[in-house]
Amino acid sequence: MEFNFDEIIDRRGTSAYKYDALFKVFGRDDITPLWVADMEFRSPQCITNALQGVLEQGVYGYSSEPAELFDSIHDWILAEHGWDVKKEWYTYVGGIVRGIAYAVQFFTNPGDKIIVQSPVYHPFTLVPEGNGRTVLRNPLRGRDMDFENLERLLAEDGVKMMILCNPHNPGGYAWSRETLQRLAALCAERNVIVISDEIHCDLYLWGGKHIPFATVSDEAARCSITFGAPSKTFNIPGLASSYCLIPNAILREPFYRWLGANEFNDPGIMSSIGAIAAFRHGRPWRDAAVSYIEQNILYIERKCAGFTDEQGRELIVPVRPEASYLVWLDCRRLLARLAGKRVEELRLEDQNLLVDYFVNKLRLGLNSGVMFGREGLGYMRLNVACPRKLLDFEFTL
């Protein structure tokens, strides 16, 4: 194999959050960390080579943004998603959560309402709430959006924004064009801005294709703010390299002026150089990583298929992701058993039994489902972007 995804890399003692925070979060650190969404793979060599050039010069002065940064992003998005993004739509941002926070602060006021579709990546709730905004939850119905409830929420006074996860985390759901069009029509009609977080868009599995939200209709182009990044795709979140795309000048121009005035959109030299190398030369690595991740998902599915109750029903049912490397494990049957209850009787406080099972019985650190909203009760999120050996555990009662 050209790339060695089986290599075990010792990240302990390297300020890797996934390892450093183990004790604080799980109460012990002798467990395999399969939580924080970065990969246990070495990033593509082309990126390291490019960064090495900067290190060798050894001068870390102020940098300007290379024109090549936008060009590399443009060419990547065009080749991958068929979207011909314009230079003026673009700005750099130093992270997507940060980008969402800027947008929340710029476009909404304390007390305004922001819709999210739970269970969802927790900063979608934490950022607005941390800034005094009110979060309205539109819980997903399995793999679908609940449009009836969404219409009801959109009709409330003070709704200014919706934060869309495209594709969705957790669950790895890819949204259909029709779903995105319907969403755009409803939000644009009420002048609600849609933040589309597309950080996982370059990790589609099983030959699937990503649909950028802004491309699905004129309404979507008008109401959307899209965030993307090479960070998940090439395992470089530590380089803080992300981008924002806003086709609508009425939204874009004042926002970008504000970002500029505050110097919120100046990349550091490593951010630019790393992102350019990734988008220009990282495709073969990405393709190979996706294949390896697919095999890991199948491996987990086989493990779950063998972990059944007396009636032969799976105690853990993995939701097969359409994108990215986070497997949403439906452990409700297992939790009901641990709690001595029926599935319908499970309560939020029962989730501790599930976390305890994974941490203390299996010695694994996964994200607890309820961290993504109460709809995550009975679920755990498993990160499979790791050498298969790390998944070499057995589910047992």
Ligand SMILES: Cc1ncc(COP(=O)(O)O)c(C=O)c1O
């Ligand atoms: C949907 C989503 N958005 C944003 C992020 C984090 O992005 P950043 O590190 O650029 O803030 C993650 C990381 O897991 C994510 O899953």
